[in-house]
Structure formats: structure tokens, C-alpha cells
Amino acid sequence: MRPRRAIPLLAAFILLACADAAWADRIGDLSQTDWREQAKRFITLRDPAVRYALAGSVLLGMSCGLLGGFIVVRKMALFGDMLSHAVLPGVALGFLWNMSKDPVAIFVGATLAGLLGAAAVTLLRRTTRLKEDTALGIVLALFFAVGICMVTRIQSLPQGNKSGIDKFLFGQAAALGADDVRLMAIVTALAVVLVCAFYKELLLTSFDSAFAASLRLPVAALHYGLMLLLAFAVVVALQAVGVVLVSAMLITPAAAAYLLTDRLHRLLLYAMLFGVLAGVAGAFVSFLGNNLPTGPFMVLAASTVFALAFLFSPRHGVVMRWWRRRAQAQRIQRENTLKAIYHVLEVRGFAHAHSVSLHELAARRQCAPDAARDEVMVLARHGLARLQPSSGTIDLTQTGWQRACEIVRNHRLWEWYLAHQVSIAPDHVHADAENIEHLLGEEMVCQIEHSLSGAGATSDPHGRPIPSRADMQRPFGTRAAADVVDTKGRMP
Amino acid sequence: MITPHSAPLPQTQSQPPPLEIHDLTVAYHQRPVLWGVDLVVPAGQLVGIVGPNGAGKSTLIKAAMGLLPAASGWVKVFGGSVSENLRRIGYVPQRESVDWDFPVSVHDVVLMGRYGHVGLMRRPTAHDHDVARRCIEEVGLVAFANRQISDLSGGQQQRVFLARALAQESDLYFMDEPFAGVDAATESAIIALLQALKARGKTILVVHHDLPTAREYFDMLLLLNMRVVAFGPTEQVFKYDLLQQTYGGRLTILSEMAEAVRQQSQ
Incomplete structure (x- = not known):
């Protein structure tokens, strides 16, 4: 699979998102209903507002998964965390611009705040002896604190208390409007197109920046470009996931993908897929529960995917590793039984080959005859030996004999x-x-x-x-x- | 400064030397790590760069490739600037400089050697893939071509880096400690590979840590300790007094000065 194939998929989602933007309303205003009714409304997609919530979740899953894949392989997960918290003051400023939830004003404000946070981290690292993680911790906390103060203040304003700015803390997919989804579609399309166009360069600079520099690839420009896209992805995901948890939508799907594959392009595709799954599942559960905060449910869904990858990944999964070890131990056990039969035969000069008894095998294996019988039954199940029930003698099949010799x-x-x-x-x-x-x-x-x-x-x-x-x-x-x-x- | 430079090998006048460095000084955070390096490397030579830790060996090759800013001096490659001759320069970074758990295959990494020929935003062609496969074969890793790089041993990882450099099809190679942490079998495989490259007329500069083997591996040696102590054919340079100068205490005043300059600039 090549990353380019993601483009038609993306185009389909964008069409879905923009299908009938004209007569949409927000589902946030809907009245209390029965959960079965809600599920039906969600699944049938009759309600345009449901379509926005769904399209928004899909888009944020794609952009967060894609860019999250890069921050995981570039070991910048903490940077993503910082960025996602640092945007909050920008959200508040964007809101104050004209005292409304204007997506563009909030987008611009939040992106600027994120970049300011990144610049602050760089400044701390360049001018002090503080290491990156400490600098990130300081900036994250500072910006988040400022943001919380501003949001609380806005909520106490007369126009502020019904503004829905509190949705930015824990996320509410149902609060997404046509404009929000359009912005998300643009950002996601931009990220997918740029990553496809510069995939080769991003791969090399992520893996070996010194070698990339020796080829005069624009290492710094690619890095900052990626950070800018990351900031965009965080900002558009904010309203649906919330400031507190948006970094998890960057890291968790990508971490699950990291455990499942060992090629970057597949990792990015899987991360996008898991992001979409988590986004849709989170939006669905939130909708069922009559607009509970979306962010926590999305993160729970993403964490479930991660837990499954952690346990069942074919290569790195804990359960699979245990299973492989167990299979190997059983194979070794079988081979030892075969070897013991060979030894019994060898001692008697390979005469009367068909008459190895369970007692002889037990003596050789230094175990009870019953245990020897069990071992032979295991061999029989694998087509390596036959036990003559009447005489209690063991007969190796051709495969068994070959394996024993081997x-x-x-x-x-x-x-x-x-x-x-x-x-x-x-x-x-x-x-x-x-x-x-x-x-x-x-x-x-x-x-x-x-x-x-x-x-x-x-x-x-x-x-x-x-x-x-x-x-x-x-x-x-x-x-x-x-x-x-x-x-x-x-x-x- | 008295520098017992040996006479450079005779140059053919028509061909500019693969590498010419004049009065190169490099500083990290205001602290000079290389002082006034002059160097003319003749074509088709296998050159070992030796010196103690912190002598600026890696710094020298990085600065020669223009990866570090020079405080003064200039570097010429095949008579032109480095950026004019990028495709003629190959590089093997230190093995520890990358994350070997990174999700790429051996083939992917070797293919990266072709990126300088491919160009921005373009995809490698079938020819590039062929070159990568051939280079993987040359270092004896065909069986591992589609494995993730984390599956390899240290020596095999080093050979992946060499294959990537081969795929660059360059004329001048800079290699940063290609023998670090490899087993004896890999070491002899690598040296055979370097000899084969040399036989094809390539010029190779190798940062090397081990003095005894330096003597047998290289045609020429550059003894470096923040400045060029000596440069010339191995048998002329591998002398007790020159090595003593490189590794002994006589040059400590330079590093003390460097420290003093750093303190003052803060």
C-alpha cells in the first residue's frame, strides 16, 4: 500500500462532509431522547448534524493519525502534548476577537499560540542548560494555565456563558458546524497531500537527519513544515476532542500502528485508520449518551485499539510472543521424545525397530510410563508416531523418523x-x-x-x-x- | 606552529584533487574544535583519520561536507564547491546516530542513497531500485533485504550504511567510524569493500579509532588533534614521535585555550 492511495479516500470523506452544508443545524441543541432512537439517528445519517459530527471525527482521526505517526517515529510525543495544551490561550483570544465561535479566528489564534509555545521551548533550550523535556513541561503548564484563566473569564461574561467555549476543554463532536468541518477538511487534505508529496524526504529526515543534510535536503524546512501541520491538526481537532486529550489522539493510534508494522508508510495508514475508528466510535458513544464530552470516549476507543495491538500484534504483541514461546517449547518437547526413541533404537543397533516399548522410552526420558504415553500421543497427533494399543510399542512415521534423525x-x-x-x-x-x-x-x-x-x-x-x-x-x-x-x- | 607535513603525493595537474581544505577552523558553541586545517587529498587514496577522543575527527568530515559552519577557511571538492558536487560525495554517518528500531527495511535504507539522484518530490525509479539491490548484494545482505533494520546485528547494520553509500555512486566518500562495534569478520569484509572502491578510483576518508589496524588498512594517514599533526603516506606518518604528538600531552595547551575562549565568550 502506498500513501498516495489515501487521496481518493480522503476526497470521499470531504464530499460527505460538504454534502449538504446549506441546511444543517447543530445537534448540540437537540432535546433528550431515548438511546435507541439516538443510535438509529446516528446510523441512518438522516440528520445533517450527525453527518457533520461523523465527518469531523473521521477527518480529525485522519489528520491526527497521520501526523501522530511522524511524531512517534521522531520521538516527539511530548512535543505534541505541549502543542496541544499551548493552543488554549489562542482559542480564547480567537473567541474574544468578535465574541463568537468563529472557526477561522479560533484557528488563527490557536495556531499562533501553538507556535509561540514551540518558540518558547526552543528559546529555553538555546539559552539555558535545561533539557527538552523540562522545557516542554514548563511551557505546557504555563500556556495551559493562562488558557484556563482566560476561558473561565470568558464564561463569566454575559455573551460568554452560552458560547460553547467550554466545549474546547473536553470536546464535543456534536458542536461541529459546517464551517468547522470545512476547515477540518482543508487541513486534512493539506496534510495528506504534503505528506504524500514529500514522503521520501520526510522518511529520510526522520530516520537519519545527518545523511539527509549531506544530500542538502531541506531538513529544517521539512521539520518546521511538519510542526506547522501538526499544529493545524491539533487546532482543528480541538473542538471535537478537547485540549486536555487531543495529544492522545496524536499518540495512541500511531503507537498502536507502531506495534503492528515495521514500514513507515503502513504505519501512517494504520495510524490514520485507527484514528478514524477511534474518532467515529467516540462520536457515536457521545451521541448515544446525549452529547457527553466526546474527547474521553475517542481516547478510550483509541486506547482499546492500542491495548489490542499491545496484546495481539503478530510480532510484538505480548500474547503472541507468549504463544510463540509456548509453541516452541512444545516443539522442543516433541523433538526430545523423538530423539529419545532414536537413542533407544541406536543402543540396540537399530534391530527390531518397530518394537520400542513405552517402558524403554520412559526409562530413557527418565519419566513414568504414563508420561511417556502422553508424549507419544502428542507425537501421534502431529503425525510423527503411532502407538500400537495392543502391544504398547511405538512406531515412527517417515516424517517422525526424519525429524528424529535430524x-x-x-x-x-x-x-x-x-x-x-x-x-x-x-x-x-x-x-x-x-x-x-x-x-x-x-x-x-x-x-x-x-x-x-x-x-x-x-x-x-x-x-x-x-x-x-x-x-x-x-x-x-x-x-x-x-x-x-x-x-x-x-x-x- | 611547526607542522611536520609530509610532502603530498604528486598531483596530475589536469585533475583537481578530490578534496582540498584550506585553513579550516570550526567551533561548537564558540569553542573551537578544529584549528586551521590544511589538507589536500589525492585521488584514489584510502585515507585514515586518527586521533584521540575529542580531536575533531567527525567534526572535520562534517565540516568538509558543509554540515557544520566553518568559522574560517574553505573547502573545495573536485575543484568546485561542495554543493556543486553533491552527487560526487558519499557519506556514512556513525551507526549510533540513528534509531535502528525505525520502521524501515534494509532495502528502504539503501534506497535512500539514491535520493540525491532522484530529486525533491520525485519517486525512485526502477533503475534506483536496481542499484539498491546490487549494493545490498555487494555487502552480502541479500537475505535481509526485506527485513526491518532492527533485525540486524551491529555489523550487518554497518554494512547497510555502507551499501547506502555505495548506492550514492560517488567519487569521494566520508565514513565516520565504519569499524566501530563490528565483529572481526565484518571488519575484514568492510576493508575488502573499501579496497574494491579504491580500485575503482574512489577516494575514501575514514574516521578510525584503532591505531594498530590503522597502519595496515590505510594508504595515507591524517593524524589529527584539533589541528593536523601530520598527513602523508602511512609508512611516513606512522612514527613514534608523530603519534606521541597526536596522542601525548603536548597539545593540551590548545584545548586549554579552547576552553578559555569558550569561557570568555559566555
């Missing part, structure tokens, strides 16, 4: 390698080989085989023969006695 072979090859190529004493090599035999890949086996045949060796440091590739191909139990050795394990 494990013993890996073990002895590794022992030989350690003893002869690394010069480790023969009595020190067994324990290591017990572990390595299950992990040795085909490539390593070929390498060791090569030096083995170079040295003309056929047996391990203890004098036992290393099963050859030809042995693996032979049917089970027909191994020629001539290949083998006396039972003490010496070569003839």
Missing part, C-alpha cells in the same frame, strides 16, 4: 563443531548442543557439514556416528546394521 544429527554436528572448530573439550559440549539442536538452521547445518566432510569426520566427539542425509531418507526401521556401531557407541 535432531540427533544437529546435536552431534554441533558437538563436533564445538570440539573441533572452536576447540572446546568434548565433555563440555553436550549441554550446549541440547539447546542448539532445536535451533540450528539449514544454512548453519550446511556450513558445518561442509567443514565436517572437509575434515573427513563421520562421528561426534563421543565417537557416535552422525546420522547422514541418506539415513533420513531410509524407511523407518530398515537402517542397515553395517552403518552402525557396537552398542558401546564406538566406531567400527
Whole structure:
């Protein structure tokens, strides 16, 4: 998937958002209704105001996810947090401009406040010995405090108390109007187009800015451009998510995507998708609950996605890792049973191959016959062995026999390698080989085989023969006695 | 200052040298880290830059590429300015300078070496992808081409950086500690690669930390300690008194002065 494919998708959402802007009203003013009724209204999209809330949530999910992806890989999550809090005084100033919730005035004010905050952080870092995180903490708190003071003051004004400025604290998707959605659409389109156009450059400067500078890529311009887009994304998301939690919509979907993929373009797409999911889910729940604050529900939805990624990501997920470890432990257990059967057969010179009894296996594995039976039943389930119920003897299938030969072979090859190529004493090599035999890949086996045949060796440091590739191909139990050795394990 | 410069190798008059540095002084936060560096590197040489920690080795190659502002002096590459000859300059930054958990594949990183040829806002062509694949093959990482870079060992990561530099198809290479933290097998693979580049007429400057191997790896050595102590063919420069000057205590007055200048400017 390439980022360019996001454009038609985006265009569709913008059309949806602008479809019938003309006769829309805000759903914030709606009266109390039954939740089933509300759900129906939301899902059928009959109400234009619902369409605004939905389109706004989709758009903010896209822009926050996209830019959040960059701040996560650039390790600037804290910067996003600072930016999202620092815009509040700007929101208040934008409102004071003409004492109304004019989207453009608020957008301009908030963006300026965000940039001022970023400049303040840079100033603190350049002129003092404070580190970035401390500078961010100071600026975040200061700007937020100023913003809260201003918002509280506005609410106490006669025109202020019904203004809806309090919605900027915790977010209210239902308060979005046609103008808001249009602005969000413009900002999102701008972000998507610019990121697609400069994807290659953003990738390189995010990964290796020194190398990018050596190619004379405009590293600083790209950085500030990205920060400006980030500020835009935060500002347009404010009304639906709220100042307090908007940074979570930047970080959480992108963090979930980070756990799921190891390519940046996919990370950005997933982050946008999760952002959209969280946005829509948050708007829906908020609408059901008769316009509860939207921000917390969006963040809860995003966190749910993150929790799922944390647990079930194929590569990094906790549950998946546990599952892989468990599967590996079971495989090792099976291989050890096969190896024990091989040993039993080897000791008796591979005579009467079909008559290995559970007792012999149990003795070899140093466990109870019942436990040995369980082990054999596991082998049987994997098509590696059969248990004759009447006689209680074990029969390996061709696959089982091959695998048994392979494990013993890996073990002895590794022992030989350690003893002869690394010069480790023969009595020190067994324990290591017990572990390595299950992990040795085909490539390593070929390498060791090569030096083995170079040295003309056929047996391990203890004098036992290393099963050859030809042995693996032979049917089970027909191994020629001539290949083998006396039972003490010496070569003839 | 008495600088026992060895005589530079004879130059063919028609070709300007790959790298010419004149009186280059570089300062970090007002503190000078390189003083008056003069250097003319002849073509087709494998040059080791050695010196103690803080001698300004990385600073020198960064300043030579114009990544750091020079307080004074100038740098010429193939007789012109650095920005005129960007495509002829390849760079291998220090391995620790990037985040190896970054979500990119080996192929993606090597392809970055082509970005200087691709141009702003354009996408790499099929030819660029071919070059990247060839370079990955050259450093022996074909099996890892589509793996995320975090799956690689330190030595393999270093080879990814080298493959990216190869993909730049440059004539003059700056490499910042390509041997740092790699195993012996990778080290010999890297040196073989550098020899092959040299055989193709490339000029390579390598910041190097290990004195004993410097002697066998490089044609020429630049002994650096905030200034050029000596520069010339390895057998002429790898001398006890010159190394003593580079690593010994005699130049401490320079770093003390540097500190004094910094204090004064605050």
C-alpha cells in the first residue's frame, strides 16, 4: 500500500462532509431522547448534524493519525502534548476577537499560540542548560494555565456563558458546524497531500537527519513544515476532542500502528485508520449518551485499539510472543521424545525397530510410563508416531523418523563443531548442543557439514556416528546394521 | 606552529584533487574544535583519520561536507564547491546516530542513497531500485533485504550504511567510524569493500579509532588533534614521535585555550 492511495479516500470523506452544508443545524441543541432512537439517528445519517459530527471525527482521526505517526517515529510525543495544551490561550483570544465561535479566528489564534509555545521551548533550550523535556513541561503548564484563566473569564461574561467555549476543554463532536468541518477538511487534505508529496524526504529526515543534510535536503524546512501541520491538526481537532486529550489522539493510534508494522508508510495508514475508528466510535458513544464530552470516549476507543495491538500484534504483541514461546517449547518437547526413541533404537543397533516399548522410552526420558504415553500421543497427533494399543510399542512415521534423525544429527554436528572448530573439550559440549539442536538452521547445518566432510569426520566427539542425509531418507526401521556401531557407541 | 607535513603525493595537474581544505577552523558553541586545517587529498587514496577522543575527527568530515559552519577557511571538492558536487560525495554517518528500531527495511535504507539522484518530490525509479539491490548484494545482505533494520546485528547494520553509500555512486566518500562495534569478520569484509572502491578510483576518508589496524588498512594517514599533526603516506606518518604528538600531552595547551575562549565568550 502506498500513501498516495489515501487521496481518493480522503476526497470521499470531504464530499460527505460538504454534502449538504446549506441546511444543517447543530445537534448540540437537540432535546433528550431515548438511546435507541439516538443510535438509529446516528446510523441512518438522516440528520445533517450527525453527518457533520461523523465527518469531523473521521477527518480529525485522519489528520491526527497521520501526523501522530511522524511524531512517534521522531520521538516527539511530548512535543505534541505541549502543542496541544499551548493552543488554549489562542482559542480564547480567537473567541474574544468578535465574541463568537468563529472557526477561522479560533484557528488563527490557536495556531499562533501553538507556535509561540514551540518558540518558547526552543528559546529555553538555546539559552539555558535545561533539557527538552523540562522545557516542554514548563511551557505546557504555563500556556495551559493562562488558557484556563482566560476561558473561565470568558464564561463569566454575559455573551460568554452560552458560547460553547467550554466545549474546547473536553470536546464535543456534536458542536461541529459546517464551517468547522470545512476547515477540518482543508487541513486534512493539506496534510495528506504534503505528506504524500514529500514522503521520501520526510522518511529520510526522520530516520537519519545527518545523511539527509549531506544530500542538502531541506531538513529544517521539512521539520518546521511538519510542526506547522501538526499544529493545524491539533487546532482543528480541538473542538471535537478537547485540549486536555487531543495529544492522545496524536499518540495512541500511531503507537498502536507502531506495534503492528515495521514500514513507515503502513504505519501512517494504520495510524490514520485507527484514528478514524477511534474518532467515529467516540462520536457515536457521545451521541448515544446525549452529547457527553466526546474527547474521553475517542481516547478510550483509541486506547482499546492500542491495548489490542499491545496484546495481539503478530510480532510484538505480548500474547503472541507468549504463544510463540509456548509453541516452541512444545516443539522442543516433541523433538526430545523423538530423539529419545532414536537413542533407544541406536543402543540396540537399530534391530527390531518397530518394537520400542513405552517402558524403554520412559526409562530413557527418565519419566513414568504414563508420561511417556502422553508424549507419544502428542507425537501421534502431529503425525510423527503411532502407538500400537495392543502391544504398547511405538512406531515412527517417515516424517517422525526424519525429524528424529535430524535432531540427533544437529546435536552431534554441533558437538563436533564445538570440539573441533572452536576447540572446546568434548565433555563440555553436550549441554550446549541440547539447546542448539532445536535451533540450528539449514544454512548453519550446511556450513558445518561442509567443514565436517572437509575434515573427513563421520562421528561426534563421543565417537557416535552422525546420522547422514541418506539415513533420513531410509524407511523407518530398515537402517542397515553395517552403518552402525557396537552398542558401546564406538566406531567400527 | 611547526607542522611536520609530509610532502603530498604528486598531483596530475589536469585533475583537481578530490578534496582540498584550506585553513579550516570550526567551533561548537564558540569553542573551537578544529584549528586551521590544511589538507589536500589525492585521488584514489584510502585515507585514515586518527586521533584521540575529542580531536575533531567527525567534526572535520562534517565540516568538509558543509554540515557544520566553518568559522574560517574553505573547502573545495573536485575543484568546485561542495554543493556543486553533491552527487560526487558519499557519506556514512556513525551507526549510533540513528534509531535502528525505525520502521524501515534494509532495502528502504539503501534506497535512500539514491535520493540525491532522484530529486525533491520525485519517486525512485526502477533503475534506483536496481542499484539498491546490487549494493545490498555487494555487502552480502541479500537475505535481509526485506527485513526491518532492527533485525540486524551491529555489523550487518554497518554494512547497510555502507551499501547506502555505495548506492550514492560517488567519487569521494566520508565514513565516520565504519569499524566501530563490528565483529572481526565484518571488519575484514568492510576493508575488502573499501579496497574494491579504491580500485575503482574512489577516494575514501575514514574516521578510525584503532591505531594498530590503522597502519595496515590505510594508504595515507591524517593524524589529527584539533589541528593536523601530520598527513602523508602511512609508512611516513606512522612514527613514534608523530603519534606521541597526536596522542601525548603536548597539545593540551590548545584545548586549554579552547576552553578559555569558550569561557570568555559566555
